[in-house]
Amino acid sequence: MPKYRALPLATLTATAIATMLLLSVGVAYIGVTSYSIYLDEVNYRSLSPEAALAYKLVNEGRLPDADGLRAAIEHLDTLMGPTDLRIQIVTLVIGLLSASVCGIIGVFLARRIARPLEELTSAAETLRSGDFSARVTASSNSTREVTSLVETFNDLAASLDRMEQRLRFNNMAVAHELRTPLTVLQGALQGILDGVFPMDRKILGDLLLQVEGLGRIVEDLRTLSLAIGQRLVMQREWIDVAEVAESVLSAYGPTLNASRLEVESSLRPARIAADSARVGQAVLALLENANRYAASGGQLRCETEQLPDKSVVIRVLDRGPGFPEDMDAVAINPFWRGDSSRSRETGGTGLGLSVVQAIAVAHGGMLDLANRQGGGAVVTIHLRPA
Numbered sequence: 001m002p003k004y005r006a007l008p009l010a011t012l013t014a015t016a017i018a019t020m021l022l023l024s025v026g027v028a029y030i031g032v033t034s035y036s037i038y039l040d041e042v043n044y045r046s047l048s049p050e051a052a053l054a055y056k057l058v059n060e061g062r063l064p065d066a067d068g069l070r071a072a073i074e075h076l077d078t079l080m081g082p083t084d085l086r087i088q089i090v091t092l093v094i095g096l097l098s099a100s101v102c103g104i105i106g107v108f109l110a111r112r113i114a115r116p117l118e119e120l121t122s123a124a125e126t127l128r129s130g131d132f133s134a135r136v137t138a139s140s141n142s143t144r145e146v147t148s149l150v151e152t153f154n155d156l157a158a159s160l161d162r163m164e165q166r167l168r169f170n171n172m173a174v175a176h177e178l179r180t181p182l183t184v185l186q187g188a189l190q191g192i193l194d195g196v197f198p199m200d201r202k203i204l205g206d207l208l209l210q211v212e213g214l215g216r217i218v219e220d221l222r223t224l225s226l227a228i229g230q231r232l233v234m235q236r237e238w239i240d241v242a243e244v245a246e247s248v249l250s251a252y253g254p255t256l257n258a259s260r261l262e263v264e265s266s267l268r269p270a271r272i273a274a275d276s277a278r279v280g281q282a283v284l285a286l287l288e289n290a291n292r293y294a295a296s297g298g299q300l301r302c303e304t305e306q307l308p309d310k311s312v313v314i315r316v317l318d319r320g321p322g323f324p325e326d327m328d329a330v331a332i333n334p335f336w337r338g339d340s341s342r343s344r345e346t347g348g349t350g351l352g353l354s355v356v357q358a359i360a361v362a363h364g365g366m367l368d369l370a371n372r373q374g375g376g377a378v379v380t381i382h383l384r385p386a
Contacts, residue, residue, distance in 0.1 A: 008145065016105075023105075027094065028091070031090065035087065116138060116139065120149065132160045135154050135158075136153055138150040174217075181210040184207075184210050185210050237273065237276065239271065239272065239276045240270065240271050241312050241314060242267035242269050242304045244276055244279050245302055246267055248280050249287070252284060252291075260298060261290070262299050264299070264302075265303070267304045268306065270305060270312040270313075272385060274312075275362075275363070278363075279383070281355070283314060285356050286316040286352075286381075287316065290316060290320065293320050294320025299319045299376075302314075302315070302316055303315040303317070311365070316379045317376060321375075321377075322372070322375060323369055360382060360383065363383045363384065364386065365381065365383045367380070
């Protein structure tokens with residue numbers, strides 16, 4: 001069956017007004033005409049036989065005699081005043097009756113149009129109270145504008161519901177991420193003050209690692225906050241993404257070598273107006289993720305490429321365990337980890353991919369996650385020209 005197409009509100013309103021006007025005029029015309037015919041019959045029956053004959057001949061287009069015509073005219077003159085008054089009263093009554101009928105129909109149509117708006121108002125009050133589960137169902141005969149408004153409202157409510165759930169989860173995740181290093185710091189410092197632990201370089205080095213981990217969490221959270229406020233990319237300049245990636249690979253190379261990762265690269269020139277520091281941060285985050293989660297694969301490859309539409313892609317490929325089947329859990333959840341216990345031991349915050357995604361989106365691009373044939377993952381950063 002073809003899908004029902006809702007009429008625009010303006011069309012429906014104009015149609016309803018035109019229909020009510022036609023109905024009002026039609027009822028008034030039929031009522032007044034019918035009553036006029038009735039009065040004619042009553043007046044005709046009240047005529048004398050001589051006047052009735054003259055009246056009949058006139059209606060038939062024939063000329064009556066003078067006496068009969070005079071009698072008909074005199075009788076009709078006496079009935080003219082009362083007849084006009086009756087017609088005026090009947091016209092007024094029928095007009096009021098038709099206006100009442102049209103008013104009732106108008107109220108009925110107005111209620112049908114306004115009912116979804118009342119439901120929207122009630123649902124909006126529910127949203128304002130903090131309950132983001134409120135939804136509105138549009139009836140099949142709603143106008144196009146009302147249907148669009150209901151769909152937009154439901155999308156907004158669903159978005160707020162997802163944001164609220166994500167915010168609640170993020171708050172718990174932040175507390176969880178901060179609890180471990182803070183507990184270690186508090187216990188170690190308390191032990192040093194109580195004389196339980198000696199104040200030597202090894203203990204201080206371990207505490208410094210915990211502080212650096214806290215610093216990484218705070219910096220990642222700051223990056224995501226800047227992205228939400230659309231202030232993440234502030235300084236665009238023409239750069240060669242291949243040079244940026246090569247610089248990051250050179251600086252992080254010893255760490256990758258220590259993890260026994262064989263690094264390959266295919267860095268083709270790729271120029272674009274972008275924030276060099278943020279692009280380098282994104283590449284470094286991908287290399288750190290690969291170092292934590294894909295070191296067992298023994299291979300890592302980094303590629304840069306300029307596409308025909310002047311956009312730029314950066315790919316990091318590995319032979320690790322890859323991503324789970326539910327890719328949305330990786331892309332949406334800012335604290336996702338492939339292996340939570342292992343990543344926490346190696347200092348990961350779980351925010352890496354979210355930071356990379358935020359940097360890509362800030363450059364008008366996107367982050368693409370996929371699994372490689374034969375095992376491993378492919379993470380692609382798309383950067384588009386400003």
